Amino acid sequence: MLKYVTVACVLVALCSGAPQQNPQDVQILRFDSNVEPDGYSFAYETSDGTSRQEEGKLDNPQSENAALTVTGQYAYVAPDGKHYTVTFTAGPNGFQPKTSLGQK
Numbered sequence: 001m002l003k004y005v006t007v008a009c010v011l012v013a014l015c016s017g018a019p020q021q022n023p024q025d026v027q028i029l030r031f032d033s034n035v036e037p038d039g040y041s042f043a044y045e046t047s048d049g050t051s052r053q054e055e056g057k058l059d060n061p062q063s064e065n066a067a068l069t070v071t072g073q074y075a076y077v078a079p080d081g082k083h084y085t086v087t088f089t090a091g092p093n094g095f096q097p098k099t100s101l102g103q104k
Contacts, residue, residue, distance in 0.1 A: 026050075049077035059091075067092045 027047040034041045039057040054072030069091035077083055083102030088095060 049075070049083065051075045 025048075028044065029047055030043065030045040032041075032043045038061055039055065041053075041055040043051075043053040045051040052072065052074040054070060056068050056070040058066060059069055060066050069089070071089050073085060073087040075083060075085040085100045085102065086097050087100075088097040090096070
């Protein structure tokens with residue numbers, strides 16, 4: 001259970017690091033969510049160029065070595081107008097991000 005809490009805390013910290021516009025000006029364009037006993041998925045996109053997709057699956061759910069593996073990506077537009085995308089995997093081997101920088 002501690003692994004799940006740790007992974008969730010890391011993901012929340014990453015989300016909070018993205019630059020934000022005035023929240024009253026941002027509109028949710030798309031939101032999808034699915035929760036199952038052995039995993040979950042969600043995706044959203046907002047009018048300020050922020051998006052996120054994530055999928056989590058429980059590996060070995062019936063064993064004491066059960067672990068949550070999460071894959072996904074998030075993207076945002078920085079104040080300088082550049083588009084950033086982070087693709088990541090998080091699980092028993094830790095958080096493994098890959099960052100890419102798009103054009104203005």
